[in-house]
Amino acid sequence: MNPAPPVIPFRRSLLSWYRKNSRDLPWRRTTDSYAILVSEFMLQQTQVSAVIPYYNEWMRRFPGFAALAAASEQQVLHAWQGLGYYARARNLRAAAIAVREKHGGNFPRDLDAIRDLPGVGRYTANAIATFAFNRSLPIVEANIGRLLARLLDLQIPIDTASGRAALWDVAAELVPKHAASTYNSALMDLGALVCGVRPKCAICPVKHFCRAADPLMLPLKKARRDTKFCTEHHSFTRRGNRVLLEQSQDRWRGMWMLPRCAPPPPHKPLHLSEFPFTHHRITLAVYLRDDAGEKASSNQRWFFLRELEGVPLPSPHRRALAAIFPTTPRASS
Ligand code: SF4
Structure with missing residues (x-):
């Protein structure tokens, strides 16, 4: 592995670029630990442009730890619907409850205590500590990982233990003692805006430090699992x-969906659509089922169509309902 670039000139080039090119993101306008925690949870596996409207609405509905800790799981899932990876929403609410119950409503400053919060790993803890408290800590997320792998011409897959260790080591070597928040934001923006999937090396402010012989081939990753195709069968039953x-x-634990039906009925489905989930490509097949007047089972409920706007529904099922009943309220996303 190549050594890290010379620290001082590297930072100088990066920061001078950042002064003219930084992204104006809503969570960059604050050092409030709650706002930064929310943004970091939302940004996991999700593009910035998709997160911004959710972040703004979330901060309006749940403006602080107390409001989020007091909200029900259903309210929280409803506010998150459309963003996917719903464990993040449940963990965020659990983290707010932990802040209320273990820390008297004040976000802890101690790194170990931050890492103890539900859903918070090394990256999220360091990101909050650097962006909220300006602590000198390295961070490595997707944009920074790609950028550092290219800078070093790292020939180890970055999703292995040794690849991750190499990235965290160099990130720690480069982070400054002071103004780490600005430095980490700059590294992130350079990875997002210049050293993206298609790197713009000609305009890169750190190209003189970059060892990548073939940037398009980096970062290396382990072989992807093959996509699996499957069909999930659900029923649509209407009563008035x-x-x-x-x-x-x-x-989608806690969310409401069309009831499962197994085995599927012999007739054609009323609705067919597809959606991705991790390495799966899932076909959603919805069958019309006559209402025989039987009672709903313990985990089932009848909802008025007009109520659906306020019910947490996973996007594939909300879209199916909207296709079957064009007047069904759509997800806000
Ligand atoms: S020179 Fe190209 S590959 Fe190297 S850091 Fe800049 S954009 Fe990325």
């Missing part, structure tokens, strides 16, 4: 202006 829904116990 009401529709039967079932509360999910697994992938």
Whole structure:
């Protein structure tokens, strides 16, 4: 592995570029630990442009730890619907409850205590400590990982233990003692705006430090798992202006969806659509089921169509309902 670039000139080039090119992001306008925690949870696996409207609405609905800790899981899932990876929403609420119960409502400053919060790992803890408290700590997320791998011409897959260790080591070597928040933001923006999937090496402010022989081939990653294709069967049952829904116990735990049906009925589905989930490509097949007047089971409920706006529904099921009933309220995303 190549050594880290010379620290002082590297930082100088990076920061001088950042002064003219920084992104104006809503969570950059504050050092409030709650706002930064929310943004960091939302940004995991999600593009900045998709996060901004959710972040703004979330901060309006749950402006601080106390408001989020007092909200029900259903309210929180509803506010998150459309962003995906719902464990993040449940963890964020659990973190707010932990701040209220273990820390008297004040976000802890101690790094170990931050890492103890539900859903917070090394990256998120360091990001909050650097952006909220300006602590001199390295951070490595997708943009920074790609940039550093190219700077070093790292020939180890970055999603292995040794690849991750190499990136964190060089990030720690480069981070300054003072103004780490600005430096880390600059590194992130350079990775996002210049050293992206298609790197713009001609305009890169740190190209003189970059060892990448073939940037497009970096970063290396382990071989991807093959996409698996499967079909999930659900039923649509209507009683007047009401529709039967079932509360999910697994992938979308706590959210409401069309009831599962297994085995699928022999007739054609009323609705077919596709959605991705991790390395799966899932076909959602929805079958019309006659209302035989039986009682809903313990995890099922009848909802009026007009109520659906306020019910947390996973996007594929909300889209299916909107296709079957064009007047169904759509997700806000
Ligand atoms: S020179 Fe190209 S590959 Fe190297 S850091 Fe800059 S944009 Fe990335």
